Amino acid sequence: MFLFRTNTKTVLYTGDFRLSVNDISKFGYLNKDNEPILIDAMYVDTTFIGYSYENFPKRTESVEYVVEEIKKWLRDDNNGVALHTSAKIGYEFVFNEIYKKLDMKIYVNKYRxxxxxxxQHLVPSLTNNEKSTKIHSCMNWSEKTDHTKCLTNISSNINFLYIHFSARKWDNYEIDQPTINMLPSNRIDVCFATHCSRTELVHFVRHFSPKKVVGFPNPFPEKLLNNSSKASNTPLKRKVVQKEIKSPEIKVNKKVHSALLKVMFD
Known part of the structure; x- marks a missing residue:
């Protein structure tokens, strides 16, 4: 996230983000004395603003199941694991948790x-030594494709467990549903979101009650700020006190185009 402040305006740009309802208050620069700071304009990630993505499971829950399945699969020395992610980055939490629980790193190819x-200090779970581990981040979209893009020294005798992380296919997910789906051909689909669910997103916006909300890539419907919205029971209007935040100043020498500044701060 990026928080921009001038003498008269405060603008928050979230970028792609996932933040649970209970974690918002932990962001010190966005809250002061248990009150949210005043935000004039918020540019917020609305990837899953649709009604069909009301809920996502906690990432910790999904990863716990994944770790157990990997642990069982690797009991056979002839087995390996291929991790399929929906994006090239954003799954560092998954990698670190697997490494923490199984003491086994994940191989990534030279490009990643x-x-x-x-x-490496943030992602100690990764390695570029494919011989040191049985788990790799797969470059293929399908388990039917061979692993020559991922591995240079691969044995034809290896039986892979294919684990696919995604959120898009888990529409209409309910909290009491399993977070993984076991499929034939040694495949596991995992519900893992790197973006906020509809519920999390609406709660986040209501927490700050900004004067202006701009959603990307989808518009943020004004009706979602209504208290009767299905997505949240949190009241929209709340006491917001402008507090002085003492944060390190970052000086940027490059000039920002005047047209961009006008769009952001008008």
Whole structure:
């Protein structure tokens, strides 16, 4: 997230984000003395604003099931695991949890390693040594494709467990549903969202009650700010007190185009 402040305006740009209802208050720069800061304009990720994505499971729950399945699968020395993610980045939490629970790193090919090698202190779970692990981040969209794009030294005798992480296909998910789906051909589909569900998103916006809300890639419907909205029972209007936030100042030498500033702060 990026928080922009001038003498007269405060603008929040969320970028792609996932934040549970109970975690909003933990962001110190967005809350002060148990009150949300005053935000004039919010540019918010609305990827899953549709009614069919009312809920997503906690990421910790999904990963716990995944770890158990990997653990069972790797009891056979001839088995390996291929992790399929919906995006090239954003699954660092998954990788770190697998490493923490199983003490086994995840191999990524040289193209992804160029990025992750710069932030190894944040993602210690990854390696570019494919011989040191049985788990790899797969570059294929389908388990029917061979792994020559992912692995350079692969044995034809390896039986892979294919684990697909996604959120889009889990429309109309209910909280009491299982977070994984076991399929034939050694495949597991996992409900794992890196964006807010509709409920989380509406709660986030209502928490701050900004004067202006701009959604991307989808518009943020004004009707969702109504208290009768299905997505949340949190009142829209709340006491918001402008507090002085003492945060480090970051000086940027590059000039920002005047047209962009006008759109953001008008």
């Amino acid at each position: 390693w160029r990025f992750y090698s710069k932030i």
